[in-house]
Amino acid sequence: xxxxxLVFLAWLVLVLFTTMNKKLxxxxxxxxxxxxxxxxINYTWIVYEELNMADISQQILNNSAFLIHRSIxxxxxxxxxxxxxxxxxxxxxxxxxxxxxxAFLVSAVMIAGYFGIVDYKEWNIGYEIIYxxxxxxxxxxxxxxxxxxxxRGVNEA
Amino acid sequence: MKMWKEFGNNELYLLLMVAAAYFVYFLLIRRPDRLAKQxxxxxxxxxxxxxxxxxxxxxxxxxxxxxxxxxNNYEVTDILYYILFAPFGYFxxxxxEKLNIGKKTFIMYVLVWAFFGVYFQWVLTAADIITLQKxxxxxxxxxIFLLTQTLTGVYIQVLKSKExxxxxx
Numbered sequence: 001x002x003x004x005x006l007v008f009l010a011w012l013v014l015v016l017f018t019t020m021n022k023k024l025x026x027x028x029x030x031x032x033x034x035x036x037x038x039x040x041i042n043y044t045w046i047v048y049e050e051l052n053m054a055d056i057s058q059q060i061l062n063n064s065a066f067l068i069h070r071s072i073x074x075x076x077x078x079x080x081x082x083x084x085x086x087x088x089x090x091x092x093x094x095x096x097x098x099x100x101x102x103a104f105l106v107s108a109v110m111i112a113g114y115f116g117i118v119d120y121k122e123w124n125i126g127y128e129i130i131y132x133x134x135x136x137x138x139x140x141x142x143x144x145x146x147x148x149x150x151x152r153g154v155n156e157a
Numbered sequence: 158m159k160m161w162k163e164f165g166n167n168e169l170y171l172l173l174m175v176a177a178a179y180f181v182y183f184l185l186i187r188r189p190d191r192l193a194k195q196x197x198x199x200x201x202x203x204x205x206x207x208x209x210x211x212x213x214x215x216x217x218x219x220x221x222x223x224x225x226x227x228x229n230n231y232e233v234t235d236i237l238y239y240i241l242f243a244p245f246g247y248f249x250x251x252x253x254e255k256l257n258i259g260k261k262t263f264i265m266y267v268l269v270w271a272f273f274g275v276y277f278q279w280v281l282t283a284a285d286i287i288t289l290q291k292x293x294x295x296x297x298x299x300x301i302f303l304l305t306q307t308l309t310g311v312y313i314q315v316l317k318s319k320e321x322x323x324x325x326x
Contacts, residue, residue, distance in 0.1 A: 025319070025320075026315070026316060026319045026320075027195055027196070027199055027316060027319075027320065030203075030312075030316075031195075031198075031199055031202065034199075034202045034203060034206040035202060037206060037209075037210065038202070038205060038206050038209055041209050041210065042209070045213055045217070045231060046231060049217075049218075049231075050230060050231050056218070060219070063218070063219045067214055067218075071210060071214070146195065146198060149194040149195045149198060150193075150194070150195050
């Protein structure tokens with residue numbers, strides 16, 4: 001059941017991303033996806049596997065669900081969020097969009113926890129919320145830097 | 158997370174390979190036909206992301222088909238291995254544009270890169286930088302490279318339809 005739900009969430013964010021009106025360019029969306037994925041893969045490996053703060057199920061479907069969430073759902077959600085953040089006209093609205101995004105990802109992690117896909121040992125949902133908030137801010141910062149590369153290029157030309 | 162088990166030949170070869178790859182990369186980005194800054198950064202990130210995605214999906218975790226350097230754990234020297242992938246991302250993007258790859262040359266370009274990928278992996282295994290295990294053979298990497306290189310080529314083609322890869326800087 002956990003596998004089914006997490007695959008559903010992956011499908012949902014993929015369809016939402018494909019059909020939404022994007023404010024980021026094609027290359028910016030790719031950048032957000034790749035940077036969020038690289039950070040998240042390293043984070044899950046270091047915190048879960050190296051520091052042994054959580055167990056990932058070794059059952060094949062559950063393990064696949066974890067990989068799908070780690071490499072597809074989370075980075076695509078970040079991409080959707082940062083597109084929406086660009087449409088937000090006030091700091092409060094941008095913050096609300098990020099909060100909803102974190103809440104969505106936390107609910108996915110809670111589903112994973114409920115169905116034994118991930119078992120927290122010395123980690124908890126509070127740490128996860130902090131990590132997800134930081135991840136949103138870091139990727140947002142990286143995107144800002146990435147966007148400036150094009151502007152700078154035009155000015156120099 | 159460990160620094161490294163011992164600093165041996167594999168770490169030394171890795172350092173030399175990284176130095177050589179970045180030397181070529183820095184020569185290429187001095188050329189007037191270099192890629193635009195955003196495309197350049199994306200191609201480097203693409204290379205790193207592909208390496209990390211495979212390593213932490215089939216190279217580690219449940220399947221654990223190969224180990225990088227001396228341990229199955231994340232060693233600090235493994236980071237050298239991942240940054241080695243970055244310039245190859247640039248080379249793939251750069252040559253795609255430079256050689257003007259299109260419908261007629263796409264299959265050949267991808268095949269050459271897939272064979273090169275397998276050959277390079279053989280070099281990495283010969284240098285003890287990666288060790289195949291649990292029944293994984295070198296030839297199993299061929300379909301993986303084929304798929305990755307094809308997707309990268311398709312991505313570049315879509316990107317080219319939206320913006321110039323070698324925009325003036």
